[in-house]
């Protein structure tokens with residue numbers, strides 16, 4: 043794809059969005075910033091910041107408990123955000139939207155509340171070799187606690203899940219599947235709909251780690267037919283410290299609370315406690331109110347741009363990025379799956395990724411370097427870590443060109 047073809051293809055409503063992100067209007071180390079680290083944390087648009095500021099300046103109070111005006115306003119904004127999120131992922135009911143601190147908490151909640159009381163020796167939790175540590179370690183903890191075993195589906199040299207081998211692992215000992223929607227280290231899109239369909243036939247519940255899925259494509263949990271879908275606000279233009287667990291209502295109903303405290307109860311006495319209805323049963327304590335309201339504003343923003351526009355724009359930009367990287371002598375792309383979203387990992391000659399990241403930072407270019415919380419993926423490819431560029435709608439071909447020029451400069455420095 044040439045730059046002209048790319049620019050033509052990009053004219054789909056996403057262009058000019060860069061101006062919505064004030065952090066991108068600055069220089070870093072004397073150069074205009076190029077931010078290519080959105081898979082770690084995306085930047086926030088003005089609309090999100092203004093919504094949070096408005097809440098903090100005019101409407102802040104604790105939610106659910108007060109009779110006064112500010113508490114009503116805060117509760118309305120908080121619950122309004124829950125309804126926006128429900129619509130955004132097409133959940134059947136607002137009761138299915140549990141507000142958490144992020145993907146990590148959402149996965150731990152399911153491991154401890156759904157799986158821990160049910161599983162024991164002889165039972166297996168099936169994950170893939172592509173998972174983020176947040177979708178590995180909670181299951182290892184669960185295995186230690188219950189005697190269940192972790193099974194890992196392999197990947198191939200392109201960084202794709204080996205679907206035949208995944209299927210061959212599915213037997214009656216597999217009691218739960220926890221799988222990423224998109225690999226944060228490689229960008230591989232996993233065919234979760236096929237996996238869920240197979241699992242459904244065998245009555246195996248499926249949790250999808252959607253941390254890298256929700257920001258980049260339209261998600262419809264009813265169409266996917268998944269049991270749980272976990273994601274984080276800060277990867278989709280919202281503040282940090284807020285996230286979502288979507289759970290099928292019938293399963294959430296059966297699950298005991300994950301934490302005890304205020305707001306998750308109906309009545310407490312020293313003889314016992316009755317728990318609140320869904321989703322509050324899983325939301326003990328004062329929540330991240332401003333973060334949730336910010337997440338609601340991020341949902342509005344994403345919907346205004348349009349998830350299919352975003353997916354198309356980022357797909358084309360990823361192609362352009364891949365092509366530009368391939369032109370650089372000594373580049374080794376890590377993660378070359380057919381179906382990918384917004385992420386490209388790479389090595390350049392034998393330059394350590396941290397050195398590469400530092401040299402690029404001197405030129406105002408932010409990439410991520412290291413194991414990306416996916417050490418098993420690094421082991422598979424025989425590298426200690428990679429350099430990773432990840433894209434969002436505020437990136438463009440000029441950013442990619444700056445990265446490519448920065449890498450050529452790094453080569454010169456190290457030659």
Ligand SMILES: Cc1ncc(COP(=O)(O)O)c(C=O)c1O
Nearest residue numbers: 144145146174176226253254274
């Ligand atoms: C695929 C994936 N899963 C889980 C997480 C953890 O998300 P958080 O740290 O927001 O809980 C991340 C974060 O990078 C991720 O990329």
